[in-house]
Amino acid sequence: MLKGLAADRHAQGDSRRLNLGALLRRVHLTGPVTRVELADWMGVNRSTVMALTAELAAAGLVREVTAGGSGRAGRPSRVVRPASDTVYVLAFDIAVDRLVAARVGLGGVVAARLEAERPRAGADLDSVVSVLADFGRALHHAAPPGSVCVGVGASYCGMIRPGDGMVRFGPDMGWVDQAFGAELARRLDLGLPVLVGNEAHLGALAEHQRGAGVGVQNLVYLHGDVGVGGGIIVGGELLDGDGGYASEVGHMLVNPYQGRPCGCGSRGCLEAEVGERALLDVAGRPAREKGREAVRAVVAAAAQGEPAARDALRHIGDWLGIGVANVINLFNPGVVIFGGTLQEVFPASAAHVRSRIAANVLPISRDKARLRVSALGYDATLIGAAELGFSPLFADPLGVPTAG
Amino acid sequence: MLKGLAADRHAQGDSRRLNLGALLRRVHLTGPVTRVELADWMGVNRSTVMALTAELAAAGLVREVTAGGSGRAGRPSRVVRPASDTVYVLAFDIAVDRLVAARVGLGGVVAARLEAERPRAGADLDSVVSVLADFGRALHHAAPPGSVCVGVGASYCGMIRPGDGMVRFGPDMGWVDQAFGAELARRLDLGLPVLVGNEAHLGALAEHQRGAGVGVQNLVYLHGDVGVGGGIIVGGELLDGDGGYASEVGHMLVNPYQGRPCGCGSRGCLEAEVGERALLDVAGRPAREKGREAVRAVVAAAAQGEPAARDALRHIGDWLGIGVANVINLFNPGVVIFGGTLQEVFPASAAHVRSRIAANVLPISRDKARLRVSALGYDATLIGAAELGFSPLFADPLGVPTAG
Structure with missing residues (x-):
């Protein structure tokens, strides 16, 4: 696609979706922020930001609160914060010596985690996915009432085909062309795809975004x-x-x-x-x-x-x-x-x-x-998996499939 | 800058400049093309393309001709071609063993070239720039009447600071922090900056665009x-x-x-x-x-x-x-x-x-x-230098400084 040819190409809806996604991602990455700061950062006026945050708040993705105690004159700016306790992803880290699963709230908070050691060799797809699916379902069921899962991401110690989470080469477990992402999605049964990335790629993303x-x-x-x-x-x-x-x-x-x-x-x-x-x-x-x-x-x-x-x-x-x-x-x-x-x-x-x-x-x-x-220490890859899991939400905040 | 936030940020003028630049660059890279193809490629309608090409034609950058002899029914589409004979850049290639200068027309045609061997070591800035400036002025003066020079690019066998063409490290000539780009621009005296790039970077660009x-x-x-x-x-x-x-x-x-x-x-x-x-x-x-x-x-x-x-x-x-x-x-x-x-x-x-x-x-x-x-053979670096020289034109087709 040609950069800059926005005028004719993007329908109004596309532009709105991009703006909603950018704003939500910003709040996710930097935490609570005033509407004034958001307007400044996006280069749009305050009424535009207000309309966007109202849509995100109505969808339960952010909350708007009045910043108290500033002591300054004039109307205080409203602060927009991520709905960290009710909007989350499931993140998985399949490392050489352990399996980790976590519920990570919008804003990047690890709310709950489960972890198991695993034998170094000989682990077949079924046994690994079985442990992870159990962890994932347990974390999902233990989420607070009214919570919604907006995505699933996984970090894997091998070469991953983008798009479908196929493990092309996982030398450590001897995996070649194993449909890991598809199989984990099937076992989780949340109606959500599992996005899979290479552990070092996701570690790099996590350190770039939060480390x-x-x-x-x-x-x-x-x-x-x-x-x-x-x-x-x-x-x-x-x-x-x-x-x-x-x-x-x-x-x-x-x-x-x-x-x-x-x-x-x-x-x-x-x-x-x-x-x-x-x-x-x-x-x-x-x-x-x-x-x-x-x-x-x-x-x-x-x-x-x-x-x-x-x-x-x-x-x-x-x-x-x-x-x-x-x-x-x-x-x-x-x-x-x-x-x-x-x-x-x-x-x-x-x-x-x-x-x-x-x-x-x-x-x-x-x-x-x-x-x-x-x-981010040893959690870099897990955090990267969570960021991957959130990515569909930022691409389309109001249209992403979710599991309640 | 945030991607996708085009709506509020880009004034109408910015969008038009981007579209003009994109269209001109396309014609430059692929040669004569019909308006219908351009409209399709840009994802805009034919009247938008017609307005854009009319502006570029009025500025002498493209010519519009009727495609003849298609034998098909209906009104023939107009073909847009680069004004290769009258719009050009000066391109320089400072290689280890030779100095090359060329006049390269819009569309990438090498219209004229001058070349000299050079001693391998001990060449000081002054002697190198002196030869290149003579070559450049000769090529400029020999250009057809009514021609316009829209930029100058140079390929150098060393590490170049982006922005000002400073040679940070040129091991072959023993250059450290030599203001090559600025000095060549001064000697050429065309009122145009000289954009300088590393030879292999420019070779890569040239092969990517045309090779x-x-x-x-x-x-x-x-x-x-x-x-x-x-x-x-x-x-x-x-x-x-x-x-x-x-x-x-x-x-x-x-x-x-x-x-x-x-x-x-x-x-x-x-x-x-x-x-x-x-x-x-x-x-x-x-x-x-x-x-x-x-x-x-x-x-x-x-x-x-x-x-x-x-x-x-x-x-x-x-x-x-x-x-x-x-x-x-x-x-x-x-x-x-x-x-x-x-x-x-x-x-x-x-x-x-x-x-x-x-x-x-x-x-x-x-x-x-x-x-x-x-x-592109041994001309890859020279062609890359020409592409670098053209880059300001594509950034702002109607506003770029030129030398007649």
Whole structure:
């Protein structure tokens, strides 16, 4: 579509829907805000905003309250706030070692959550979906009377086909072409589609909207679990490529000589060199140790001065630095955000990461890029799933299907 | 700015300017087109298109002619064509080994060109700008009577600050913070700014608009000269990052162990491993041989079976394949385009490039990415500079400053 040809193309209804969606999304992301601020932000007059908020209030999506106690003269501006307690999505996070489900209210509040560990391998579609559907229905039934579910989003640790939530490749569970989104929707039986995204893509979106990347138009989010996922925001939009499978930072070949074997079948990929197993191996930990706690234990041991743990973090930091240097040269981002287990690993290896950046990033881009750990912590992917679940609401606030 | 809030924000004049620009750009990119096609493409009615084309015709930017000999009944549709012979830009290409200037007519026709070899090192700003300004003025004065220059664009082999054409880093000429764009504009004395872009960025734009990447929303363009530049199109837009310095594919670290020294001061960058010097060294060519012809000679020798040349192309192809595999994993592009001297090197090393892609790209992205040589050949950067020069015209067709 051609930008700017709004005049003839958009019927009045389209324009109104866009404005309602933009306003609701703004209130969702920033919380209570006065009509005056909204009018200013949208570049429209106050009567336009009043008409829009009245429609959203009538639909139960926002509430308008009088801001009290300002002490200033004149009529106080009405404050518009999201109906966080009665409008929600179900969000799911299918991670390598656990399954999480949450009811997340409009405004981004996690109102309730359920969580289960899961075995690392051999989980079939049916068993995973079965647990998630039970969690989802329980959260839905426990919602306050009069609540309405406006969407469902899920974060999955693999490559997801946009549109239908098909898992094209989930190396961790050995899934290939599993209709995860469709199957979870069927089992939930809410009459709502389940929107599915890659965990690092959703982590990037969440950090961009609510975390360490707010206000930054170009960012790279690196998510550590068994491997390393990447989510990249370019010009404020998620980089998804021609098929939706971009941002695969973890399979960047960084070690072409003696690379460690990678789950993808190749060797020397970034995630093979800096993933959980590499860290634990170099630190001399036995193969039975794994997961977030094992990574934390190595970081703690290094802080206590254990030589093997310190060596491991130096080694991982150097490879991680190569990967980070390469993405800074490619994307000239305002910030690189370390999420998942990398939020443990990066602070403990930051000197080595920075040393590689100093050696390998062109000075102009180097000066620009800040390095930060995830502001949303381990919930980044869950919050991203919730944001994905809310997206149909913002596309059409008054027309989206809901489940009461 | 908020998308979709067109109704209140854009005055009638803004909308009209956008529509005029969009229509003119369409005619510029695709050549003569009927009003009926334009109306269909813009989603507006024929009388709207007629009013717009009448304004552009009155300004001398397009001509409307009756399409003859269709043999169909009914009133023939008028064809709108760009005024290619009287509306032009000056385009400059500052490459490693030559300086090129051209008069490029609306519609993208190279009407006249001047070219000079230049010494590889030690060229100061003054000497380079002096040659280019002479070329530019000569091309301008030789333009047909009644012609009008609507812009000036330049492609430069270095890092360019968006906005003012400052060369932040031009390793080849040793330029740091040289006010190239401003100085060339001053010397040309046409009352027009000189818009400057990085050569690989502009090559990518040109291939996207007129070459091997037409209709592809996500592409990677790799430009070989002494080093390797990168231009990346994401969702139809150039990837420029927070500062305008993104897409530096050439400084991706691919060889962390025994890497060749790179002009950036580091070792093992992609451009150090696959650039001109690497190819010529591995092929055993003496240091005095350089440039496009020397690269072609190695490719020709390999085709004749010379072992050293074949070894060199195998070696380069392997490293190039690593770089290409990494960008495919990151960008999931529809096409990777090889320009500059890589249009010689890639076909001669394609088997090795493809072998690395097979080993290192995740299957889903691998199947999607085609590999192509530049369709615009060595003119891709010049054409990109012309497109940059035309950009102010499309932003405001009736208000852009011009030089008669």
